[in-house]
Amino acid sequence: MPVTVKTFASFGEAASALSSDRSARYLGGGTLVMRALNEGDVSISTVVRATDQALSRIDVASSRITLGASVTFARILAERDLAFLHAPARSIGGPAVRNMGTVGGNLFAPSPYGDFTVALLALDATVSVQGGLGARDMGIEEFLQSRERQSGALVLAVSCQRPASADAFRYRKIARIKPKGGSVITLAAHLPASGGRISGARIALGSMAATQIRARAAERALEGRSLDDAAISAAAAAATEGVSPADNALGSAWYRREIVGVHLRRLLSGLE
């Protein structure tokens, strides 16, 4: 069924069009919305686009980095100053998908996709959205919890603090096909340390619930401790707390629960 395509030069106009029409979807890189149209999704009758360059800006000048919603994974990989995000960007799709898929779109990618968002959740990113009532910044957790209600809002950018060291941020995606494949489990950990002790750990999991979630019990198990075997074992043992994975062709819920602790242990131990 043909849809109406509305293209706007400014993101403000696109956001207004999006918020005023329940059947409108924003088209970023196309990997989600065009797929839905190809599958005959009749809930979409209007496609909204914005050609605004502001949405494709990358700002790496300070310790807080900002990525416009239209920034593709290929552009992140081409940016030397974003090395800490290269592993999550590289774990997504093949080269064509990375040339198309965007940071903003990934926030809406359903399980078993949305790997980049797992990294952003561990990094405590802020999501800037423009809705009918204006622009506002929200924490990524709040954004993900209300994701179903966010489809009428336009994501403008995400920002996060750069990790203090390369070792402080770790990412691991378990896929059956390498180098490309849907996620069995995706894990990311931000482990800030102060005086050799972990302070403010954030561990994020993908494909372990309806949206990307934090492994809060595992985070608590690391708090105030050095990253030694005992702390890592405690975190790994707590990894299944609060998870509600689904069965799909890539793995059963049972299998995901069985292996999440194993992979968290490997991530925290720095093993490949």
Added chain:
Amino acid sequence: MTKTPLQFRHNGRDVALFVDGGVNLLVALRELIGDMTPKFGCGQGGCGACSVLIDGELHLSCLTLAETVNGRAVETLDGLKDGPNLHPLQRAFMEQFAAQCGYCTPGMLMAAKALLDRNPSPTRAEVVEAISGNICRCTGYEPIINAVLAAATSGRARA
């Protein structure tokens, strides 16, 4: 429903057409222009059979809204040969028996071209990475990888 006018360069030639809203580039190429080289595989971005180059960058035409290529250059397998002369990649695919059923071949060739245009001397691992978005259900990956490496070598020999 109104149609949208669309103009772009298709394998070096200007084309103008009208598309329905929401039509993807693969449909525009195959059904409106008659270029049957990009294939429909999954329509989900999973198989790579519809891969084309847009302004030299590898894209999946089934996930590209047709009107987003307005004013841009689209290259498909149909434009790879130079008159009667096959492209070195096509020759290498033939010589290395890199096509079995052939359905993935147009996408494989465009993914390989995107790689060699950017990196004329890839390693085997880089070739594997470059075609990682393209599925060959005959599972003939080894001859395909060998063909891309052979094309790179023959390209360097001519340069």
